Amino acid sequence: MKFIKIFLIFLLLNSTIVLANPRISLEEKIGQMLIVGFRGLSVNNRSPIIRDIKRYNLGGVILFDYDIVLKSHRRNIKSTRQVKSLVNKLQSVAKTPLFVAIDQEGGKIRRLKKKHGFPNTLSAQVLGTKNNLNLTYKNAKIIASNLKKLGINFNFAPVVDLNINNSPVIGGLKRSFSSYPEVVTNHASTFIKAHSAYGIINAIKHFPGHGSSTTDSHYGITDVTNTWQSVELEPYKN
Known part of the structure; x- marks a missing residue:
């Protein structure tokens, strides 16, 4: 509980700093409030998610192993090495360090599966x-x-x-x-x-x-x- 309280205080202070910074546009401040999904096992400078991280100063991304719309298992996760490389590339272009999120509860609900090496x-x-x-x-x-x-x-x-x-x-x-x-x-x-x-x-x-x-x-x-x-x-x- 103590850690949670400290973390919440940190978030509030950090948010205040970001919002009060006159060098950050309103669009970028809104971008910091968003954690978004995207398609791709890898990304490059032409990838939409890279463009959006740079343009909107996104707060974070979320990774999935399955693409529901396309009914494909080639979403963001293939192997440990591939995921690490993907995350590093995303962070390398972010003006503010990204939240990189995932659903990894354990049991049936896990994006990082044994077949991926986890x-x-x-x-x-x-x-x-x-x-x-x-x-x-x-x-x-x-x-x-x-x-x-x-x-x-x-x-x-x-x-x-x-x-x-x-x-x-x-x-x-x-x-x-x-x-x-x-x-x-x-x-x-x-x-x-x-x-x-x-x-x-x-x-x-x-x-x-x-x-x-x-x-x-x-x-x-x-x-x-x-x-x-x-x-x-x-x-x-x-």
């Missing part, structure tokens, strides 16, 4: 069921250390949704640590602690709670009006 890690459900914080830390350490080697500095994980309604996109994919908020809080905090040791930022998700949903928000609007419970906010409070 180790498998356990799902949140398995870790929550075992309820061994040392195991959770070791698991998260594997994730964080590999992200660090690649230059990826932002992990959109862990999931802090409660497995209340066996949501098809949360419980159904074993992405929740537990239906009990204290278990979720303990394991999520441990996951974050392991990432902090490697300088990796985390984003906890999905506020205000996706665990009680009955549909998948990737395929349409998910309304939790009749299923959401206030207890789903507990991991965020803690």
Whole structure:
């Protein structure tokens, strides 16, 4: 919690410095608020993402292994060497260091897969069921250390949704640590602690709670009006 507070203060101060800088245009200030996806296993000076990083001073990029629109596995990830080279090239043209983000939760939800040369890690459900914080830390350490080697500095994980309604996109994919908020809080905090040791930022998700949903928000609007419970906010409070 102390690290999170310090990091938030740093972000606020850094944002204030950027916004107050008269040399940075309004367009560039808006660009700093954006983390965008792009296509390409490699990039060069003619690539749209390189053009946009230079022109709009983008805040960051997010990497995917699968292109949903094109139904292709050739999006941004092929191998450890390729990803590291890609990240280095992106950072080399950025006026302000980029957030390089990815979804690497463990279990089924991981962009860096074994076929790409990355180790498998356990799902949140398995870790929550075992309820061994040392195991959770070791698991998260594997994730964080590999992200660090690649230059990826932002992990959109862990999931802090409660497995209340066996949501098809949360419980159904074993992405929740537990239906009990204290278990979720303990394991999520441990996951974050392991990432902090490697300088990796985390984003906890999905506020205000996706665990009680009955549909998948990737395929349409998910309304939790009749299923959401206030207890789903507990991991965020803690």
